[in-house]
Amino acid sequence: MQLSTAHRTTTRRIASAAVAAGAVVGLLGTFTAAADAATGAHPTRPNHPIIGGTEKPVGSYPFMAALLTKGRGNPHDRQFCGGSLLAPDIVMTAAHCVIGAQPKQLETVVGRTVLSKKNQGHLRNVTDVVVHPRYARGQEAYDIAFLMLDKPVTGTAPVNLPTAGTDALIRPGAKATVIGWGNTDTEVTHYPDRIRAVDVPIVSHIECKASYPDYDKKVNVCAGVEGKDSCQGDSGGPMFRKLPGRRGVYQTGIVSYGDGCAAQGAPGVYTYTGSAKLWDTLSESAKGKKLKQLLGR
Template sequence: MRLSPAHRTAPRRIAAAAIAAGAVLGLVGTSAGTAGAATPAHPGRPDKPIIGGTEKPVGAYPFMAALLAKGRGNPHDRQFCGGSLLEPGVVMTAAHCVVGEQPKQLETVVGRTVLSKKNQGHVRNVTDIVVHPRYARGQEAYDIAFLILDKPVTGTAPVNLPTAGTDALIRPGAKATVIGWGNTDTEVPNYPDRIRAVDVPIVSHIECKASYPGYDKKVNVCAGVEGKDSCQGDSGGPMFRKLPGRRGVYQVGIVSYGDGCAAQGAPGVYTYTGSAKLWDTLGESAQGRKVKRLLGR
């Protein structure tokens, strides 16, 4: 994941962002390794964002959320992860983005296209952070967390989720879209102000396991191809599909980790939001059960 130098024990895809007390959530560097969570499990990756994507117009993704370190600086400089509006009062993100952080250190903005444009989107404070209980116990495949907002975001359609326990939306070869403000250059760090998107192919569990021995097909999914991938700064953001005749988008993944960015034979790994095991085990903690009730799951 992409955390501060103090957390530099495992890889993720987090961008640089200073936090109120002076701690850093993200890492923008030129080394091949990236910062990580308290329970290391995955190989490092170079410091970059959406690779091979294109800029998108204002309002293209109203459900998209940016996680910001609270402060007075430019939001572009304070953004460190992505997320998505799951319910009017809940933003879904990656656990490695927020594990160990306090709600008062963060804020989120939903529906903003250009990070520095403060007149875009809905800014919300965070009142609670719920990390998946298995991730909290060191099982990094369960890389999902929920931000409870101080007030709901109205007038914006949240993402849809696949039916728990199905895999119809992650058929190998199917195309999905990943969005974010992550690094766009595999050589020189370049974090864009305007959101970008890239279409990536879903990769089979067998291929993913070959690339990542710790890959868990029950709660993970892989996507990407050489030249097209998510990267640093994209952590926590959505991978989704649009279905013919259906309104809105279906989020199938949360940007989690990967070996390098857009490298051959190293697709990105995502938390699969259609995993029955992911949602069933969320209820192993009191906070998780609260979130499940809130989401009607």
């Protein structure tokens, strides 16, 4: 699902083991053409996942979702992005993962640790895809989308979101966790079957702007350090924090783009889920307005 890299080296963190396996070529072509048109300034780079992380035991992240191209093959080969359970029947992900895709082309599994283990988690069909209206118009910073599921995921607590307009959870230097099935090696491509996690430091807006001139501090946040980062295959997945005395996790970011993976001076860029502007402008489309009402945002 690689896009043109003619524009610049910063790229979206979408990838798929299915590309390497030569599967679902038609669907990937659909994603590529649509994403290339909408995200030309941040085209996708060669395939890679969580860098510097560790494998996690079964059941570690029940709110985590894997986006799959629909088919009969091994789910490990069909996974291309991550996501998170935002409500029992809604999965939140990155817009660049699903722009141009039809619901019938997708499925998602929530709460699976090992992708190939079909007895883990909750597999759901997708009935609708809601892309942030500003992203759909080419404003790449608004990299968020929502998958409406055919039936609720029960017995699993969705992620919590920061209060819109606050920045207490993205204080520079604070540690957050990123999870996914992305490539684990920048030299030799390897997509793990078991989910991995890495703790990354939040980076200040000033430092991030120095690395990415198009960075928008109103709707983005940066995190990562040399040797620890998200990467291809992790797109759409959550960056989150656990707070003392609070239940569940607070998702602060959605994996979006970056310059290379885990490189010095090039942190990952995330869509900030506590951005008031992100949620206020969601109402600019009819679908977005309805979704915002459903979520009470």
